Amino acid sequence: xxxxxxxxxxxxxxxxxxxxxxxxxxxxxxxxxxxxxxxxxxxxxxxxxxxxxxxxxxxxxxxxxxxxxxxxxxxxxxxxxxxxxxxxxxxxxxxxxxxxxxxxxxxxxxxxxxxxxxxxxxxxxxxxxxxxxxxxxxxxxxxxxxxxxxxxxxxxxxxxxxxxxxxxxxxxxxxxxxxxxxxxxxxxxxxxxxxxxxxxxxxxxxxxxxxxxxxxxxxxxxxxxxxxxxxxxxxxxxxxxxxxxxxxxxxxxxxxxxxxxxxxxxxxxxxxxxxxxxxxxxxxxxxxxxxxxxxxxxxxxxxxxxxxxxxxxxxxxxxxxxxxxxxxxxxxxxxxxxxxxxxxxxxxxxxxxxxxxxxxxxxxxxxxxxxxxxxxxxxxxxxxxxxxxxxxxx
Amino acid sequence: xxxxxxxxxxxxxxxxxxxxxxxxxxxxxxxxxxxxxxxxxxxxxxxxxxxxxxxxxxxxxxxxxxxxxxxxxxxxxxxxxxxxxxxxxxxxxxxxxxxxxxxxxxxxxxxxxxxxxxxxxxxxxxxxxxxxxxxxxxxxxxxxxxxxxxxxxxxxxxxxxxxxxxxxxxxxxxxxxxxxxxxxxxxxxxxxxxxxxxxxxxxxxxxxxxxxxxxxxxxxxxxxxxxxxxxxxxxxxxxxxxxxxxxxxxxxxxxxxxxxxxxxxxxxxxxxxxxxxxxxxxxxxxxxxxxxxxxxxxxxxxxxxxxxxxxxxxxxxxxxxxxxxxxxxxxxxxxxxxxxxxxxxxxxxxxxxxxxxxxxxxxxxxxxxxxxxxxxxxxxxxxxxxxxxxxxxx
Numbered sequence: 001x002x003x004x005x006x007x008x009x010x011x012x013x014x015x016x017x018x019x020x021x022x023x024x025x026x027x028x029x030x031x032x033x034x035x036x037x038x039x040x041x042x043x044x045x046x047x048x049x050x051x052x053x054x055x056x057x058x059x060x061x062x063x064x065x066x067x068x069x070x071x072x073x074x075x076x077x078x079x080x081x082x083x084x085x086x087x088x089x090x091x092x093x094x095x096x097x098x099x100x101x102x103x104x105x106x107x108x109x110x111x112x113x114x115x116x117x118x119x120x121x122x123x124x125x126x127x128x129x130x131x132x133x134x135x136x137x138x139x140x141x142x143x144x145x146x147x148x149x150x151x152x153x154x155x156x157x158x159x160x161x162x163x164x165x166x167x168x169x170x171x172x173x174x175x176x177x178x179x180x181x182x183x184x185x186x187x188x189x190x191x192x193x194x195x196x197x198x199x200x201x202x203x204x205x206x207x208x209x210x211x212x213x214x215x216x217x218x219x220x221x222x223x224x225x226x227x228x229x230x231x232x233x234x235x236x237x238x239x240x241x242x243x244x245x246x247x248x249x250x251x252x253x254x255x256x257x258x259x260x261x262x263x264x265x266x267x268x269x270x271x272x273x274x275x276x277x278x279x280x281x282x283x284x285x286x287x288x289x290x291x292x293x294x295x296x297x298x299x300x301x302x303x304x305x306x307x308x309x310x311x312x313x314x315x316x317x318x319x320x321x322x323x324x325x326x327x328x329x330x331x332x333x334x335x336x337x338x339x340x341x342x343x344x345x346x347x348x349x350x351x352x353x354x355x356x357x358x359x360x361x362x363x364x365x366x367x368x369x370x371x372x373x374x375x376x377x378x379x380x381x382x383x384x385x386x387x388x389x390x391x392x393x394x
Numbered sequence: 395x396x397x398x399x400x401x402x403x404x405x406x407x408x409x410x411x412x413x414x415x416x417x418x419x420x421x422x423x424x425x426x427x428x429x430x431x432x433x434x435x436x437x438x439x440x441x442x443x444x445x446x447x448x449x450x451x452x453x454x455x456x457x458x459x460x461x462x463x464x465x466x467x468x469x470x471x472x473x474x475x476x477x478x479x480x481x482x483x484x485x486x487x488x489x490x491x492x493x494x495x496x497x498x499x500x501x502x503x504x505x506x507x508x509x510x511x512x513x514x515x516x517x518x519x520x521x522x523x524x525x526x527x528x529x530x531x532x533x534x535x536x537x538x539x540x541x542x543x544x545x546x547x548x549x550x551x552x553x554x555x556x557x558x559x560x561x562x563x564x565x566x567x568x569x570x571x572x573x574x575x576x577x578x579x580x581x582x583x584x585x586x587x588x589x590x591x592x593x594x595x596x597x598x599x600x601x602x603x604x605x606x607x608x609x610x611x612x613x614x615x616x617x618x619x620x621x622x623x624x625x626x627x628x629x630x631x632x633x634x635x636x637x638x639x640x641x642x643x644x645x646x647x648x649x650x651x652x653x654x655x656x657x658x659x660x661x662x663x664x665x666x667x668x669x670x671x672x673x674x675x676x677x678x679x680x681x682x683x684x685x686x687x688x689x690x691x692x693x694x695x696x697x698x699x700x701x702x703x704x705x706x707x708x709x710x711x712x713x714x715x716x717x718x719x720x721x722x723x724x725x726x727x728x729x730x731x732x733x734x735x736x737x738x739x740x741x742x743x744x745x746x747x748x749x750x751x752x753x754x755x756x757x758x759x760x761x762x763x764x765x766x767x768x769x770x771x772x773x774x775x776x777x778x779x780x781x782x783x784x785x786x787x788x
Contacts, residue, residue, distance in 0.1 A: 154749055198616045214616055221717025222592045222608055228714035236629060236707050244748035313630050317711050320622035323615025354638035355548055355625065
């Protein structure tokens with residue numbers, strides 16, 4: 001009962017704070033004595049903080065209001081992706097307190113080695129947070145593939161299958177939920193992005209995924225595997241995809257397809273006027289592609305245009321099936337937005353015009369490559385807020 | 395408060411009845427006096443019925459149990475489709491009490507004329523029900539196209555756009571909700587079908603739609619337009635579709651495509667040994683196609699095989715995006731199941747094998763062409779059960 005009341009009181013503070021104890025009693029239907037005891041416990045645990053005297057609506061007397069505290073409780077977001085590892089820490093007010101990203105080449109890798117690197121990165125992020133007086137009370141991990149019953153089922157670009165990543169990561173004393181990076185990026189967009197509550201977030205890293213948010217909730221499907229936009233069929237007899245299918249969106253608009261279409265990229269980028277500084281370390285990179293696009297390189301423009309059209313075709317099917325509010329392009333597609341949005345929107349408009357008053361707007365994510373790792377930290381924080389008694393017991 | 399308590403008591407009776415008043419008090423936390431008053435009101439309104447003395451668990455004394463009554467309260471389901479009109483009445487126990495179907499050719503029709511015919515059919519169904527002592531307390535209407543804010547947005551096969559069908563139908567004194575036939579057919583399968591609670595119902599009539607049920611709830615998307623499987627892109631540069639797109643599933647597996655591929659069907663069917671009885675009235679029909687398939691007609695087998703493959707491709711995209719439990723083929727696809735299931739399942743299996751342990755099973759709907767009209771009556775009944783106070787006030 002106390003656990004439930006704590007969650008109810010904290011829910012009101014989160015939704016409408018700062019609030020006085022009197023206002024909390026009115027909103028929750030609990031007695032003032034009960035509310036005062038609960039608030040006192042939340043204060044002791046550093047979950048809420050007192051804000052000084054405020055007026056309590058029109059008729060109320062001044063009282064001391066409480067709101068969520070950013071000073072103590074925090075959660076850890078982690079991400080393994082194909083070409084980087086990332087960690088971040090957010091506090092209870094959803095302020096990002098620590099970010100760490102480490103470029104890596106994780107293709108065809110051994111999970112133990114990569115997860116050991118991630119554990120080290122996580123340790124550094126936790127140490128940074130602790131130096132700022134924060135206490136990490138939960139964690140979540142984003143991975144580039146579908147997750148079922150805690151198992152990463154298949155991450156074709158990593159070459160990992162049926163891996164119990166949370167167990168192998170081994171963050172002792174810290175529960176760590178694992179989810180698909182597209183799901184978590186969609187939640188990142190929801191909590192740290194533009195503030196919309198109905199959208200399909202398209203997550204383009206090496207692979208392509210999507211996360212549908214309807215009325216502020218993530219749609220996960222029956223087994224938690226929904227949103228695999230990258231494997232929507234674009235051309236039924238198209239080239240083979242790593243997923244085992246043919247002609248999937250990823251074959252046309254995945255990062256490898258984009259970069260492969262402009263080889264030899266290194267030579268092209270080097271030839272750009274004054275482009276020495278932009279020369280990417282690897283032989284091909286999204287930075288290099290963006291340089292070429294900005295310089296009007298024809299092969300690069302053709303590759304981006306083709307990717308945008310393929311994206312528009314897959315999104316046509318996605319709009320018919322999922323009925324999203326807007327479409328938010330994230331990750332690589334956010335960086336390539338000026339070149340892929342128009343062809344994608346043109347395809348959507350041509351094909352959806354008769355069935356819908358207006359096809360969904362295609363917008364650019366404002367939070368970029370951090371979306372998934374932020375969403376992971378946000379999801380862990382969601383768990384804390386739903387069960388504050390767990391934090392009080394620590 | 396009384397309205398809420400009525401719904402709570404009725405909810406318990408529906409979920410676990412027959413139940414005694416004592417058991418209801420225990421389950422709901424209401425006093426026995428309150429429960430007795432509510433049950434008495436429900437008895438008076440004919441919503442529940444007394445079943446005689448039962449033992450109340452191990453320690454209870456015998457008491458009189460109540461359960462839902464099928465004798466008084468009923469709802470009306472209606473359907474306008476491209477080639478028929480339908481009406482049905484179900485009682486509170488979800489028993490189907492009246493069914494009426496009228497074949498019709500509603501292509502390119504005037505809504506007023508068709509809706510006047512439907513009003514007449516509805517009147518006959520209501521009269522049948524009233525003769526059986528039933529009272530119709532709600533209605534819902536299935537239409538072959540997306541519905542938004544009560545408007546039928548676009549039914550390309552009817553040629554109707556932006557039609558306020560419930561208003562034009564004009565069932566005086568009877569609120570009538572309108573929804574897409576695929577959504578309502580999925581609810582029909584949920585309530586009157588196999589008893590599964592996680593599936594994608596594929597509704598094939600003249601058009602093709604789908605309704606996703608996850609954990610017993612229909613997924614509607616942001617604007618109620620989700621599940622338009624018929625317009626998932628199968629071949630991006632395929633033939634033009636009535637929706638304004640190209641190469642949609644409907645172009646390959648819609649009823650017109652199936653029947654068009656076996657012309658001249660009348661001649662073919664007539665040539666079957668002893669087939670005079672099976673000769674369809676129209677020049678081409680699903681009955682005729684089934685006769686040809688059973689007789690091994692090569693053009694018919696090729697058409698069904700091609701439709702099954704196209705269905706498999708669209709379902710591949712649907713599984714990646716929606717993550718359904720099983721896939722249930724309804725309507726025309728239920729009749730053609732022996733010929734379309736195998737090619738569809740083969741495509742799903744080949745393309746999904748690496749991403750999922752096992753691709754979703756493709757099953758046949760057991761309730762056939764009645765699914766949408768039954769779902770409509772069921773939806774109207776759902777509204778009654780959620781607010782029994784409304785019925786008591788009648």
